[in-house]
Structure formats: structure tokens, C-alpha cells
Amino acid sequence: MIGSLWTRFRPYTLARQAARLRSVQPDSTFKFPGGSYLVWHGRVQPHPLSDTYKISIRYRLRNRPKVFVLSPKLKTRNSEPIPHTFPDNTLCLFRFKYREWASRMWIAETILPWTSLWLYYYEIWLATGDWLGGGEHLEGTRKSESG
Amino acid sequence: MIVTDRKSELDRLLLTAAQTLDLTETEYGQAKSRYQAVGDWLGAAASPLYHYNTNVYVQGSFLLGTCVRPFGRKEFDIDLVCQLEVPDHMSQRDVKDLVGRRLKEHATYRRMLKEKNRCWQIVYAGEFHLDVLPAKPDEHGATATAVLVPDSELSRWKASDPKGYAHWFAEEKARSRYEAVHGAGTRFLERAGVEPVPPKERPFQKTPLQFAVQLLKCHRDIHFQGSQNAPISMIITTLAGHSYEGQGDILSTMEHVLESMPTYVEYENGVAYVRNPVNPEENFAEKWQKHPERRQAFDDWNAKAISDLRLLRESGLQNLIDPLSRFLGEDRADAAYHRFANTITEQRGRGLMVDPTTGLLAAGTPWAIPVRKNTFFGGRV
Numbered sequence: 001m002i003g004s005l006w007t008r009f010r011p012y013t014l015a016r017q018a019a020r021l022r023s024v025q026p027d028s029t030f031k032f033p034g035g036s037y038l039v040w041h042g043r044v045q046p047h048p049l050s051d052t053y054k055i056s057i058r059y060r061l062r063n064r065p066k067v068f069v070l071s072p073k074l075k076t077r078n079s080e081p082i083p084h085t086f087p088d089n090t091l092c093l094f095r096f097k098y099r100e101w102a103s104r105m106w107i108a109e110t111i112l113p114w115t116s117l118w119l120y121y122y123e124i125w126l127a128t129g130d131w132l133g134g135g136e137h138l139e140g141t142r143k144s145e146s147g
Numbered sequence: 148m149i150v151t152d153r154k155s156e157l158d159r160l161l162l163t164a165a166q167t168l169d170l171t172e173t174e175y176g177q178a179k180s181r182y183q184a185v186g187d188w189l190g191a192a193a194s195p196l197y198h199y200n201t202n203v204y205v206q207g208s209f210l211l212g213t214c215v216r217p218f219g220r221k222e223f224d225i226d227l228v229c230q231l232e233v234p235d236h237m238s239q240r241d242v243k244d245l246v247g248r249r250l251k252e253h254a255t256y257r258r259m260l261k262e263k264n265r266c267w268q269i270v271y272a273g274e275f276h277l278d279v280l281p282a283k284p285d286e287h288g289a290t291a292t293a294v295l296v297p298d299s300e301l302s303r304w305k306a307s308d309p310k311g312y313a314h315w316f317a318e319e320k321a322r323s324r325y326e327a328v329h330g331a332g333t334r335f336l337e338r339a340g341v342e343p344v345p346p347k348e349r350p351f352q353k354t355p356l357q358f359a360v361q362l363l364k365c366h367r368d369i370h371f372q373g374s375q376n377a378p379i380s381m382i383i384t385t386l387a388g389h390s391y392e393g394q395g396d397i398l399s400t401m402e403h404v405l406e407s408m409p410t411y412v413e414y415e416n417g418v419a420y421v422r423n424p425v426n427p428e429e430n431f432a433e434k435w436q437k438h439p440e441r442r443q444a445f446d447d448w449n450a451k452a453i454s455d456l457r458l459l460r461e462s463g464l465q466n467l468i469d470p471l472s473r474f475l476g477e478d479r480a481d482a483a484y485h486r487f488a489n490t491i492t493e494q495r496g497r498g499l500m501v502d503p504t505t506g507l508l509a510a511g512t513p514w515a516i517p518v519r520k521n522t523f524f525g526g527r528v
Contacts, residue, residue, distance in 0.1 A: 024503040025503070043506070044505070047491075047507070048152050048155075048156045048507070049156050049462075049464045049467070050463055050464045051463065051465075053506075083523075084523040084525065086526060094521040094524060095522040095524035100520065100522060101521075109516055109519070110519055112503055113501040113516070114519075117518060120508055121523075123464040127468050127484065128481070128485070130485075132488060132492055133523050134492075134522070134523065135523030135524055136524050136525075137524075137525065
């Protein structure tokens, strides 16, 4: 009984996450530096009229998967900061509080599609200055983000 | 809505763009009832015009489905023909006055009436300008729909054939459904001699040619900024109609039409002709003789539109507002862009799919998966 519950809620291992990512993008690459976390490199083009982005997802078990955009480099607009990015320039994709993501979810089916969505809204923001993707911000702070 | 490739997305963008130039459903409904009321008034049994077998119908871009929302003012121009079977001895002035007198008998129209050179304009402030042009059947005309209308000096009768032209544009070239549209619903209005306006064509009923003409006319308006040198709409519409070869999308239609259109300007003894296809006597480019700079202006505009379209074609989401605004103006380009971009947002939480192999949103591939709900959270405001 306890065993089956454990199976049900146990996080997917780094290896399984990597295999899943690799299965949706067979040309992608991954490694486990020091055996402690996953680094995956893949490509995303959200829309036929948008750029194709090389991205890197860095995932330490049970932590927030971090998404880096490698190329083309993210641009600011009239020196405004890029919306929904963390200070390390990774993307703010979901809110833990709303249980939108858990380690028992496939990165390939959550983080990856959300990255695409983020990049879509990013390009529209570059064009218009409007972030059409909605979302939330921590109130009264510009630095401390979570999730 | 499924997103596939670059070409079809550019076409969807141009469709959204052209729709910003059109009447809304509400405006269309208003225009229709205004127009029918005017027609009823002119053709009513109590009207002095009744004895002349009055027939009132729409002509011009409203009939062709190529109208362009004007810049800087709210009122669309809608052109009506008031066709009367008047005896030969009645002059252009007589016929125009006859129509004007009847309009002035109406307590409301009287206050909204403006006299123009050859027509009467009823101004619905904030809505429409209804131009009522008197006409009489042309018994010697090439078609059953040929009419004679006063020239701008009211000094002679000029051959015209707006219905024939619409038929040429719709049936022969645009392969549109005007014939069917004309057939339906006409009967109950026959007594008043009023013909219903074509039901507002929905995007799927309109052909790429009509959208292309709307966008080209608007590009012209922006390019010329009110200059007299701008080619008249009939020149653009006619040359576009000749050039169109049944392309199935707006982008290819615009490209092909722009490239071919100068080759349909005919020259005889150094005089440029853009003939009315249903009345070869009428040269839409007549004024180019007196103003040769207008012919050059046409060529310059044509070249500019080609290069602007190329720029649009090569642009992406990040930078296509600029080339788009050359066809729509800045405000409309911005509105069209937002509407275009929002079609993906509207699908979020309602089955938006993504192809995980490429990241393509709104993908229709069999291996596409739903995008789960997410909240972009945190980051710099």
C-alpha cells in the first residue's frame, strides 16, 4: 500500500526526464554533470513567424527546472527589463503555489511547451511592449522571485 | 485554428489586416437600413419619382466588397444610383433637381442633405455619407445594365455601368457570389424598386482579390497622403481584376497583382488607357493625359507597394508591425497585430496544442500535446 503510493508520487528520475525529452526531440543532447543534475539542450520555434531558439534546461531533482535561452540572445526593449525572467535570466514559467508543476510531471510536457509559449509572448512584447501572456508578480518587490 | 507554416500565417495576418478596413457587422446593418429607407422614400408610390420606374441600388466599393474605412473621419462613403426612366428632354440638371426635391420633402433628409456637383449627399454624422447619384438607362449601352449619369459639370450625360462592372469584377474575375446574392431576397423590395445591398460578406465568402484590393487601396492612401496624384480606386480595382489569376491566398494575390498590374495599362499614341471592362469608351486613366505626373506616380506607388510587401514577407513576429503599418497605418497595424497574436492566447486553457518536437504552438500534427495551464510568475515587472 505504502509502496504503491510511493510509486505514484515519486519524482521522475533525471534519467527518465532526459529520456523523455530526448524522445520528443531526437536531435537534442543531454548530460548529467557530476551525476547530480540534468542539462538538456534542444530547440524551440513557437510560431512559423518567430525565431528558432536554442534552449538549455537545467534540472536538479525536485527543484525548479531552469530554462536558459542560448541563442538568439534575449533582447531588451528600449532598455526595459524582459518580463517574467529571473535575475539569472532564466524564464518564469509557472507558479508552484498553484501546483502547476511538480517533479512527478514530465518536463517535456510542461516546461518545454511553456518555454515555447513564453518565447511567443516575448517576441510580441519585443514588437509591441505588451506582455500578452498574463501572469503574476510578487507584490512589492522586483528581486525576490520564486517558482 | 491550426498553425502550419509561414505562408499561411502571413495570409492569416493579411486577412486580419483587411478586416480592420471593413465595416463591422453593426455598421453594415446600419448602412443597409439607411440605404433601404432612402430607396423606399425615393421609390414610394407617393413619390413623384414613382412614375419614372425608380430603381435604387448600391454601386462602387460597397458593392464590390472592396471598401476601405476612411482615415481621420468615421464616415464610410456609400454610393447609390437612383435610376429613373426620364424622358429625353429632361436635362442633367432637371433630373438631379427632381431627386433633390424628393429628398427635401423628407423632414429628416432635408436637414442632412448636401449638394455635390452631380449627386446629393445624405450625411449620417459619425456613420455614413450616402451619395445619391441620379441616372437613366442607356438604351444604346452595351449591356442591359448600362446607364447614363451626369458628368461633374452637369453639362452632358456620361456612360456608366456600375452593375455591369460589379458583375465583371465578381463573376469573371473574383469568382465571387454576387449573382447568388443579388437573386436572394430581392422580391419583397421590388415594388419600391430598391435592391438590397449584398449581405456582408464573411471572410470565407470574400475572395483574396477583394482583400488584396482593400489593402492596396489603403496602401495607396497612406503613400499619397491626400495628394491628387494618387491613382483612383477604379484604376487599382480594374488592373487588379485583370491581373488576378485565381490565387488562393491574399499574399500571393497581392504579389502577383502588384507585379502584373502595370502591364495592363494600355498605350495608344502615347496615351495611357485603363479601360472600363464593360464600357471600353470609358478610360479610368483619362486624367493622366492632362497630368502626366500621375502616371509616374502610379509607377512609383506600384514599386513602393511591391517592396513594402516583400519586406512584410521577410519579417517575423518581432518586426512585422512596421511593414504592416505601410499597408494599414500605425493604429490599424497595431490593432491587427494584436488580434492576430491573440488567437493563440484565446486557445490557452481551451485545448491549445503544442508540437513538442518543434515547439510549434497551435500545431495540428498528430503527435501534438495539450499545453497545460500555467501562470508566468515572478520576474521584473
